[in-house]
Amino acid sequence: EAQVTQNPRYLITVTGKKLTVTCSQNMNHEYMSWYRQDPGLGLRQIYYSMNVEVTDKGDVPEGYKVSRKEKRNFPLILESPSPNQTSLYFCASSIGQGGDEQYFGPGTRLTVT
Amino acid sequence: GQNIDQPTEMTATEGAIVQINCTYQTSGFNGLFWYQQHAGEAPTFLSYNVLDGLEEKGRFSSFLSRSKGYSYLLLKELQMKDSASYLCAPYTGTASKLTFGTGTRLQVTL
Numbered sequence: 001e002a003q004v005t006q007n008p009r010y011l012i013t014v015t016g017k018k019l020t021v022t023c024s025q026n027m028n029h030e031y032m033s034w035y036r037q038d039p040g041l042g043l044r045q046i047y048y049s050m051n052v053e054v055t056d057k058g059d060v061p062e063g064y065k066v067s068r069k070e071k072r073n074f075p076l077i078l079e080s081p082s083p084n085q086t087s088l089y090f091c092a093s094s095i096g097q098g099g100d101e102q103y104f105g106p107g108t109r110l111t112v113t
Numbered sequence: 114g115q116n117i118d119q120p121t122e123m124t125a126t127e128g129a130i131v132q133i134n135c136t137y138q139t140s141g142f143n144g145l146f147w148y149q150q151h152a153g154e155a156p157t158f159l160s161y162n163v164l165d166g167l168e169e170k171g172r173f174s175s176f177l178s179r180s181k182g183y184s185y186l187l188l189k190e191l192q193m194k195d196s197a198s199y200l201c202a203p204y205t206g207t208a209s210k211l212t213f214g215t216g217t218r219l220q221v222t223l
Contacts, residue, residue: 042215059212090155099144099161105155107154
């Protein structure tokens with residue numbers, strides 16, 4: 001089954017404790033992206049990657065890191081999480097660049113206390 | 114930058130027709146996506162309009178006017194399962210930039 005998976009689905013952590021949210025797709029898609037979704041603000045892009053070893057900042061990259069060492073994986077790293085990073089995070093992938101339909105993962109609900 | 118405007122909430126009756134509007138101001142516009150998102154779930158693709166006009170896909174249709182910076186999503190024969198948020202997302206084609214509006218939450222009632 002073609003899908004985008006994320007782990008964990010739910011996470012409660014404390015300020016400053018490094019964490020990684022994994023994202024994997026099995027569709028051989030070149031393009032992957034991370035979004036956060038907050039009430040009243042909609043989906044905002046954090047980082048995106050157009051292929052292996054090619055990543056770039058989205059609209060709200062501060063406090064986040066990403067890497068794309070393999071085509072299928074695109075982990076999101078929070079080196080020192082803060083309460084303002086409490087949010088619902090989505091990973092997405094598409095065949096090519098943003099003009100193609102994006103397939104979203106199920107989401108990761110992160111709470112930073 | 115981009116400016117995207119859609120109504121925050123709408124209510125409609127089961128079996129009716131509803132139109133959700135989206136206006137946008139953006140540079141380098143290539144096309145416009147509509148996504149559906151049920152509460153607590155991931156967005157799912159509905160449509161992508163590149164050319165002016167109406168595109169129909171079953172009960173859902175999407176319209177685009179590039180010159181007016183305007184799009185709408187038309188939902189016919191509404192069903193309870195259509196209760197969801199509908200996200201408008203212009204695509205600029207620049208650095209794979211897809212920007213989402215804040216979404217319109219549609220509630221379908223009996």
